[in-house]
Amino acid sequence: MRLYGDEYHRAHRPSAAQEAVLRHIAECRTGALGGHVDECEHGCGFTRISYNSCGDRHCPKCQSLARADWLDSRLERLLPVPYFHVVFTIPDDLNALALGNKRLIFNILFAAASDTLKTIARDAKHLGAEVGFTAVLHTWGQNILFHPHLHCVVTGGGLSLDDAHWIKARERFLLSVKVLGRLFRGKFLAAMKKARAEGQIRFHGSTLGLADDVEWKHFLDGLYGKDWVVYAKPPFGGPELVYKYLGRYTHRVAISNHRIVDIHSSSSGGRDGRVTFTLKDYKNGAARTTMTVDAVEFLRRFLLHVLPRGFTRIRHYGLLAGCNVTTKLDRARVLLAQSGAPTRPAISKSDPDLPWWERLRDRSGIDLMACPGCGGRLIRTRVIEPMFNDFLATGTDPTGATVDRYVVPDTS
Numbered sequence: 001m002r003l004y005g006d007e008y009h010r011a012h013r014p015s016a017a018q019e020a021v022l023r024h025i026a027e028c029r030t031g032a033l034g035g036h037v038d039e040c041e042h043g044c045g046f047t048r049i050s051y052n053s054c055g056d057r058h059c060p061k062c063q064s065l066a067r068a069d070w071l072d073s074r075l076e077r078l079l080p081v082p083y084f085h086v087v088f089t090i091p092d093d094l095n096a097l098a099l100g101n102k103r104l105i106f107n108i109l110f111a112a113a114s115d116t117l118k119t120i121a122r123d124a125k126h127l128g129a130e131v132g133f134t135a136v137l138h139t140w141g142q143n144i145l146f147h148p149h150l151h152c153v154v155t156g157g158g159l160s161l162d163d164a165h166w167i168k169a170r171e172r173f174l175l176s177v178k179v180l181g182r183l184f185r186g187k188f189l190a191a192m193k194k195a196r197a198e199g200q201i202r203f204h205g206s207t208l209g210l211a212d213d214v215e216w217k218h219f220l221d222g223l224y225g226k227d228w229v230v231y232a233k234p235p236f237g238g239p240e241l242v243y244k245y246l247g248r249y250t251h252r253v254a255i256s257n258h259r260i261v262d263i264h265s266s267s268s269g270g271r272d273g274r275v276t277f278t279l280k281d282y283k284n285g286a287a288r289t290t291m292t293v294d295a296v297e298f299l300r301r302f303l304l305h306v307l308p309r310g311f312t313r314i315r316h317y318g319l320l321a322g323c324n325v326t327t328k329l330d331r332a333r334v335l336l337a338q339s340g341a342p343t344r345p346a347i348s349k350s351d352p353d354l355p356w357w358e359r360l361r362d363r364s365g366i367d368l369m370a371c372p373g374c375g376g377r378l379i380r381t382r383v384i385e386p387m388f389n390d391f392l393a394t395g396t397d398p399t400g401a402t403v404d405r406y407v408v409p410d411t412s
Contacts, residue, residue: 001026003263004273004295005406008303011296018303021058026406028054028061034386038369042376051384058306060256065356067251070314074246077320077329079132080336082156083242084174085233086133088113088184089149091226093219096206098148103308104200106137106148112188113150114317120175120183121158121318127175129158129167132319132329134246140254142279143291144301151249153242156235159319159332166335177230185228189220250314254305261290 005022008014014022027033035051053062090098090109098105114135121131133154141147157168195201196216203211210216236242255277262276275298280286293301307313316322319329354362361367369378 002407008296008299018306021306024054024056025059031387035384036380037382038378039381040371040376041379044374046371046373060253063251082235084154084235086152087231089229095146108191115187116184130318131155131158133317135315137313139305144254146304177232181228181230254302
C-alpha cells in the first residue's frame with residue numbers, strides 16, 4: 001500500500017471507507033501514529049522502539065488481540081456438544097449487484113441463512129429443536145476476488161421446542177444440505193424482490209439494465225433455476241476444537257501478510273509492479289500454488305472487501321442470540337449437565353482487567369515485556385508523539401508541496 005497506494009488512487013476512485021483503509025494500513029506501526037520506547041530496568045542497555053497499530057479491522061496486523069478478546073467473551077456460551085460447520089454461498093451472478101449494495105445484500109444473506117437454519121432445524125422431520133449458531137461473513141475467495149459467503153458454526157443438536165430436553169443430532173449428519181439450499185434460495189430471492197419493490201436496491205454500471213422489469217424477471221428466473229450451494233463439513237470433536245477454529249475464522253481479512261511472497265518492480269523503474277501471493281487450488285485437492293497480478297489490481301481486489309461502516313460481520317442466532325443467553329442457553333446447559341455432559345468447556349479464560357501484554361502472555365506464552373538481553377523486565381521510558389498525520393491525510397506537506405499520500409516519511 002505504501003508503494004502503490006497513490007498509483008491505485010490515480011487509476012480508481014476509492015470510497016471514503018476504502019480511502020481510510022488505504023491510509024490506516026500504510027501508517028500502521030510507523031512513526032506516523034506515534035509509539036513508545038521500552039528499556040530494560042536492570043540497565044543491560046537493551047532498548048526497543050514500538051510504533052502504534054492502526055487498529056483498523058481490515059488490517060492483517062491488527063486482529064490478534066481483538067480476536068483473542070472476542071474468543072474470551074464467547075467461552076461461556078460454548079456448550080459441551082459437537083459442533084457442525086455449514087457454509088452458505090450465493091451464486092456469482094449476484095456479485096455485481098452485491099458490490100453496489102453491500103449493506104443490503106449482506107443483511108439479506110445473514111437473514112436468509114439464519115432463517116433457513118432455524119426453520120429446518122425446528123421441523124420435526126429433520127431435528128425438531130432450536131439450535132444455536134454463530135455466523136461469520138467472508139467476502140473473498142483464494143484469488144481475493146469478491147465471493148460473499150457465510151461460515152456458520154452450529155450446535156450438534158438443540159433444545160426441544162417445549163424446552164423439556166436436549167435433542168442430539170446424528171453423529172455425522174446435521175441437516176440435509178439439499179433442503180437447506182432450496183429454502184435458502186427461496187428466502188434470499190424473496191427478500192431481493194421485496195427490496196426492489198421498496199426501491200432499496202441501487203442499479204448502476206453493469207447492473208443498470210436490471211432496473212427494467214423484464215430484465216429483472218429474467219435475472220430472477222436464472223437464479224431460481226440454479227442449485228444454491230450449502231456445504232456442511234464434518235462435525236468438530238468438541239468445544240475445544242470449536243474454540244481453535246473460531247480463532248482462525250472470526251477476524252480474518254481478505255489476505256494476510258504471510259501469503260504475499262514477492263513484490264516485483266517494473267523493469268522501467270516505475271511503479272507499475274506486480275504482486276505474487278499463494279493460494280489453494282481446490283480443483284486440485286487444495287494444492288498450494290501461486291498467482292501474480294498487477295500491483296494496482298492487487299489493491300483493487302483487496303479493497304473490494306472493505307465493509308460498510310459499522311457493519312457487524314459476526315452474528316449469533318438461536319440459543320446463542322443475546323436474548324436467549326440467560327434463558328434458553330442456560331436451560332440447555334442444565335439439561336446437558338443432567339445427562340452427564342460437563343457443565344462448561346475446560347478452556348482457560350484471561351482476566352480482562354490485565355494489561356494487553358499480560359493477556360497475550362497468558363494465552364500464548366509470549367512475554368513481550370521480557371528483556372531479550374538479560375531476561376529482566378522492560379519498562380516504558382518515553383512516549384513518541386504521532387508524526388506527519390496532517391500531511392499523510394491531506395497529501396500536502398507543511399510547505400504546501402504535494403507528497404505521496406501513502407508513503408510514510410522517514411521518522412528516524
